[in-house]
Amino acid sequence: MTSTATAPPETAPAPEPTAPARPARRHTPAWLVLPSLVLLVAALGYPVGWQVVTSFQHFGMMQQFGQPPEWVGLSNYATLVTDPELWVIVGRSIAFCIVCALSTVAIGLGLALLMGAVTRAGRLVLQVAxxxxxxxxxxxxxxxxxxxxxxxxxxxxWALERVGVDAQGHNWLVEPLSFLVVAAVIVVWMSVPFVALSIYAGLTQLSPEVLEAAEIDGAGGWKRLRHIILPLVAPVISIVLLLQLIWDLRVFTQIKLLQDAGGVANETHLLGTFIYQLGTGAGDFGMASAVSIVMLLLTVAISWYYVRSLMKEES
Incomplete structure (x- = not known):
């Protein structure tokens, strides 16, 4: 009787050792942002902190000769709250920035649409201008x-006289209303290029197929603009409108130079020139700092809605 030998069963090869999984670095983005945040705090933290501390102090004649300023707490803010002139200037500044910002965005949108409609040569001339x-x-x-x-x-x-309007010797800067109209025209003229080019950059990202499909479906130019183009470029318009509101609220150079050219300063002040007058003319840096903090709070209040909307869209 012969016995048959059986081969041992084949064993599966041992699995190769795998490298341990690296822990997820969830804090890496925060570390990457940290250097920029430190530089931002270093550049802005000290001036803002100095403004806050100074707003609780009083600067007078003695402080011009080296005496330390007097700590008055909330006295500067109490004076501002009860000062009717401040609220007139605040209302004037808010109205000025809203009118200028809306006008700038409307004109910039029109120029952006024009750049998209004209020929390449016309678009180049417009962009260079x-x-x-x-x-x-x-x-x-x-x-x-x-x-x-x-x-x-x-x-x-001179031009008005040539068309039959009696404007000989008329001073456009002596009346507060005409002064602010001239200032608004200048501010809008200086701001329109940024808005127009920004919105045009957004328009170039629109899909031509979507616009062609809407045109094939019978949508006219106004319907395409209202229901397709504007909703798609709404984020860009929101951002430039927010920036314009902030910039126009703290406008200073244009108002100050127009006042020096013949405007009545006390009747045409905006927040920027009012702060300048308090700090350099009256020499009260404490009161000027308090108005600066009020201006900062107004800027945050005006931009809060738009910033909150943008944060919701990002999330």
Whole structure:
């Protein structure tokens, strides 16, 4: 009787050892943002902190000769709250920034749509003109504008006389309303290039197929603009509107130079020039700092809605 030998069963190869999984670095984005945050706090933290501390102090004649300022607590803010002139200036500044921002965005949107409709040569000319206007230094452009509205030999009065309007010797800067109208025109003129180019950049990202499909379905130009183009570029418009509200609320150079050219300062102050007058004219840095903090709070309040909307869209 023969016995048959059986082969041992084949064993599966041992699995190769795997490298331990690396822990997820959830804090890496925070570490990457930290250097920029430190630089931002270092650049802005000290000035803002100095403004806050100074707003609780009083600066008078003795402080001009080296005496430490007097700590008055909330006295500066109490004076501001009960000062009717401040609220007039606040209302004037808010109305000015809203009118300028809305006008800038409306004109910029129109120019952006125009750039998308004209030929390549026309678009190039328009873009170069906008860039030249945007690149012009503020003081240099204000020199031209003050000559245009000059009541003696200004271009505006000369042109009005040529069309039959009696504008000989009319001073456009002496009346508060006409002063603010001139200032608004200048501010809008300086801000339109940024808005127009930004919105046009958003328009270039729209899908041509979507617009062609809407046109095939019978949607006219107004319907395409209202129901397709504007909703798609709404995030860009919201951002530029927010920036314009912030910039126009703290406008200073244009108002100050127009006041020096013939405007009545006490009747045409906005928050920026009012702070400047308190700090340099009256020499009360404590009161000027308190108004600066009020201006900061207004800026946050105006931009809070838009910032909150953008954060909801991102989430």
């Amino acid at each position: 906008l860039l030249l206007a945007w690149a012009m230094p503020v003081v240099a452009s204000m020199t031209v504008w003050t000559w245009i509205v000059n009541w003696r030999n200004g271009l505006l009065n």
